Every structure is written in structure tokens, then in C-alpha cells.
Amino acid sequence: MESLFAEARAVRTEHYGKEVFFRGLIEFTNFCKNNCFYCGIRADNRQVERYRLSLEQILLSCKMGNILGYKTFVLQGGEDPFFSDDRVVEIVGSIRKAYPNHAITLSIGEKPRESYERFFAAGANRYLLRHETANEEHYAKMHPASMSLANRKQCLFALKEIGFQVGAGFMVGTPFQTPQTLLEDLRFLEKLQPAMVGIGPFIPAANTPFTDKPGGSLEQTLRMVALTRLLLPKALIPATTALGTIAPDGREKGLMAGANIVMPNLSPKAVRKLYSLYDNKICTGDEAAECRLCMEGRIRKFGFTPSMVRGDGVR
Numbered sequence: 001m002e003s004l005f006a007e008a009r010a011v012r013t014e015h016y017g018k019e020v021f022f023r024g025l026i027e028f029t030n031f032c033k034n035n036c037f038y039c040g041i042r043a044d045n046r047q048v049e050r051y052r053l054s055l056e057q058i059l060l061s062c063k064m065g066n067i068l069g070y071k072t073f074v075l076q077g078g079e080d081p082f083f084s085d086d087r088v089v090e091i092v093g094s095i096r097k098a099y100p101n102h103a104i105t106l107s108i109g110e111k112p113r114e115s116y117e118r119f120f121a122a123g124a125n126r127y128l129l130r131h132e133t134a135n136e137e138h139y140a141k142m143h144p145a146s147m148s149l150a151n152r153k154q155c156l157f158a159l160k161e162i163g164f165q166v167g168a169g170f171m172v173g174t175p176f177q178t179p180q181t182l183l184e185d186l187r188f189l190e191k192l193q194p195a196m197v198g199i200g201p202f203i204p205a206a207n208t209p210f211t212d213k214p215g216g217s218l219e220q221t222l223r224m225v226a227l228t229r230l231l232l233p234k235a236l237i238p239a240t241t242a243l244g245t246i247a248p249d250g251r252e253k254g255l256m257a258g259a260n261i262v263m264p265n266l267s268p269k270a271v272r273k274l275y276s277l278y279d280n281k282i283c284t285g286d287e288a289a290e291c292r293l294c295m296e297g298r299i300r301k302f303g304f305t306p307s308m309v310r311g312d313g314v315r
């Protein structure tokens, strides 16, 4: 494991030096029409208190983020029908107008190609849509019949064609995952060649079909991060919040295994706890400024350099 991580670190250093790019994450809605078996904010979870941020609240989060130095805003949410294409275009357009040179990343699920085209035209640059698993049977065991891997993959290729920097990825240790399905995940990444890859451990969430299933391990997640770095040397790979949730130094270990991104939270403190994809999520009590400082300290401690550049990645 140590030599694998050292190899992955060497590859990341070759392309990105010691820099770790910061992205400001704004979780703007926890309403979702979908029912993914693993996810804490699935539609059928009636125990979740739902929230939506207004355009003003979103812009205020961006303002705070900008003051703190962020050059990328990541807008993530459930698939919330309230945020129609028109509303998303309005949000993206408003952010673009206020911050002409920042990167705007969307992570709002599967949409028709035309919607993605409108978001791109409004000024969005990047899109995160984890494929979750590249194996059909495995996908069917994690999602209701209304969802399909074929559509998710089609979305990813469409996003790429439109011109987005695309992020794919998967959870490690989901129920029914095998070494074979993980290999298929890597093969899919090889084919898609995404700019970004999000990898985190599966963590059971209350009131979901998978609530009693075991979570993914730190070791296996780090192994997949390192292998992904070797497979896609120039990829932007976050040390995820989920990784930091299963181990106090999980994100630092992620960086040591080849990750080069962190995504501190910019959402208003009042709603942090409500965006509960999984149980015991960290940093839900912190202000945006605290998250920024805390991550900076952690990064420096492990010999890396926090970087607030836009960080589009090397070609």
C-alpha cells in the first residue's frame, strides 16, 4: 500500500507539485425526486427536514467565498424540480455576472442534453456527476428501476461534448460492490477520461434501504484514489468529506494517496446539518471561514501548499 501511495504521490507531484486546490461547496437544496438506496436525502426519507437556498442566499455564500479567496463555486443539490432550467440559468447567470473569472461547477444530477447546453451557455464551466458504479447489475441494486446506468453514462458523455470539464466517480464499499465492479469503474474512467474524479467511502445513512449495510473502508478508498491517480495522471481528485468522516485524518491520507483537491463548505451554517447524504458528516457546525482555515492548517501539516487559484487542471 505504501509503495502504491508513494507512486501515486510522485505522479501528482509531477503535474501539480505540492499544491492543493480549494473549491467552495454550496449545498443549495436537499429536496430530491430520486430514491437512490444509499442516499440520506432520497425522496422517500420523510425524516429529513427539507430546505432550499434562495438566489440571494446563494449569492451571499458566493460573496463570502470570494472574500475568503475561493475561485471556484460548486453548486450541489438533490434533483429538485423547483430548480427548473430557467431558475438554474438565472442562478448561474447571476454568479457569472458578479464573478466573471471564477469557475462555476454544477452538481445537480441527470438532465436532458438541452438543459446542460443552457447551463453551459449561462456560464457554468464544470459538472460533477459521479457514475456511482460502471456495472449494470450493481447499478440496478443501488437504484430504483426508474434510474439507469445507461442514462447516467449518456449524460457524462453529453456534458463532455458540450465542453464542460466533467467529473465522474464512485463510492467505495457500496453493498454488492466487488473487485470486478471496481475494475469496471477504472475501465470506465479510462474510457471517459474525465477532468475530475470524486471517490469516497460509502457511509450508511439513517432511514435508507442500506442503513444496516457496512460502510466502505479507509484502506480500500485510498487504494482506489491512488489507482485512479496512476490511471489518470492529470485528473483533479478531491480528498472527500466522506473520507474525512470515516477517519479523523482521512482527507490528509487521501492527499498522501494522490488526491489534489479539497472542497470546504460554503453553505450557510443553518442548513449544513440538513444536507445529510450520510450519517455523522463532519464540519457541519463550522462557519465557512473556519473550514477554510482548518483545511489550510491540515494541508500544511502534511507538507502540501494550499492554493486558491482557479485550478482548471493541466492538459
Ligand code: SAH
Residues within 6 Å of the ligand: 038, 039, 040, 076, 077, 078, 079, 107, 108, 109, 110, 128, 129, 130, 132, 170, 171, 200, 201, 202, 203, 204, 205, 242, 277, 278
Ligand atoms: N444529485 C446530485 C448530487 C448527489 S450527492 C447527483 O445526482 O449527482 C453527491 C454524491 O454523494 C453522490 O454522487 C454519491 O456518490 C455521494 N453519496 C450519496 N450518498 C452517500 C452515502 N450514503 N455515503 C457516501 N457517499 C454518498
